[in-house]
Amino acid sequence: MSDLLNISIIGAGFTGKQIAEWTLLHNFKVYIYDVKQEILEDTEKFITGSLKRKKKMELINNVIYTSDLSLAVKNSDLIIEAVPEDIGLKKKVFSQLDKLAPINAIIATNSSSYPVSIIEDAVLRKDKVLNIHFYPPISLRPMADIMRGTLTSDETFQKGKEWIEMIGCAPLVVKKECRGFVFNRIWRAVKKECIEMWAGDYADIEDIDTAWKIFTGMKMGPFVLMDAIGLDTVLAVEQSYYQETKDLRDKPPKAFEEMVMRGEIGMKTGKGFYQWKKS
Ligand SMILES: NC(=O)c1ccc[n+]([C@@H]2O[C@H](COP(=O)([O-])OP(=O)(O)OC[C@H]3O[C@@H](n4cnc5c(N)ncnc54)[C@H](O)[C@@H]3O)[C@@H](O)[C@H]2O)c1
Missing domain, CATH: 1.10.1040.50 (N-(1-d-carboxylethyl)-l-norvaline Dehydrogenase; domain 2)
Structure with a gap:
């Protein structure tokens, strides 16, 4: 059993909401944060609809939608950042997360192009950062690239890989830093x-x-x-x-x-x- 139990998704747009849904369906507790209230409402409709269709309404108690970043990450074991593809914004968000999240939490970016090595300067926990990149729709393409930063520990990498497997996705391991990861x-x-x-x-x-x-x-x-x-x-x-x-x-x-x-x-x-x- 993984010790990553509480997962926070930061940015609930096109990709973030799907990662949140998929993670919830695999029995993790999910915290969803976005800066826009209407996006949070939209995500709630999307996820509730999915739970209804899949007859898994009992999981509704395992998801929290919030516009309070500290609430979103205060219990987090793994944070997936899915804000727009803007390096300045990603660094800013990583820095905020580093200050608010528990010391052991792993912070991963779902960026489609930026290696986490160019974001890691924004955090103190350089051993606990990853690229974890999904290919939505996740139900049709259950796979995710996983790549290290320059100081990512083996333990962090292993935990990230196990989590990807636990949500029913194939981990695509990047052996050395590569722009575009494996399949992207x-x-x-x-x-x-x-x-x-x-x-x-x-x-x-x-x-x-x-x-x-x-x-x-x-x-x-x-x-x-x-x-x-x-x-x-x-x-x-x-x-x-x-x-x-x-x-x-x-x-x-x-x-x-x-x-x-x-x-x-x-x-x-x-x-x-x-x-x-x-x-
Ligand atoms: N679109 C895809 O198919 C795809 C696939 C894999 C990875 N990605 C990556 O995922 C990330 C998000 O892409 P997307 O297509 O979901 O974008 P999107 O624009 O649909 O969603 C981004 C969300 O982030 C929110 N946001 C903006 N600033 C924020 C902040 N400071 N804190 C929290 N939330 C904030 C926005 O309100 C929006 O809801 C990008 O890095 C992108 O490269 C996208």
Whole structure:
């Protein structure tokens, strides 16, 4: 039995709410924090709906929604940070968590691109930080990358790995620091090529999605998947690669940046690469 019993999710947006739901369904006590009250209400509806559908309403007593960060982490054994992909914000949140959480709590980031080694300066507990990166929807893709910071202890790593297994996910172990972790690096290459094909008008997105579905047997193509993830998040990840490499080949195409600036960020706003009913 793991000694990680109380799990705190910081940031209850697209990914955070799914990690919270999945963790709750695997019998952990879950504390959910967000800076926006409407997001907390939305997350409560999402999780209650899921518990009802799965006939697991008894688990409703194991979840706490709060806009008080100290309450969210005061009993925490493991904290998963899932705030937007902004390095300054992540450092700020890590620093707050370090001050408020019990001394033994592990703090992990669900960042899609930043290694925890560039966040760890924000905390004193450098031996207790991790990257734990999910691939929502978790029910369809039950796996998570796990990667160390420069001083992460073996004990922290082992506990993180066991927790991933306990919530029914495959741990994808990063053996040495790697931007993009295990599978996100592969997926990033696909996204980058797709965006360049679209920006250069080399082929229609429908054809690329069709090709991908036939080739891989998947139900969705990369453009639909990117619309589901949120193009703001996709762009932020692309920008973080470019910031690191300064290689012009990593610079996101201008047309893609402009699309995100116009608020065309996918399913959440009703328009991205495709048109959607606003979710
Ligand atoms: N979208 C994906 O498919 C995906 C997949 C894996 C990992 N991620 C990563 O997860 C993180 C979150 O991405 P997302 O797509 O869920 O973003 P999102 O914008 O949907 O959600 C982020 C949430 O964080 C909240 N927030 C903002 N500042 C906060 C703060 N200081 N404290 C607490 N909450 C705060 C926002 O109100 C929002 O609800 C990013 O690092 C992203 O790279 C995203």
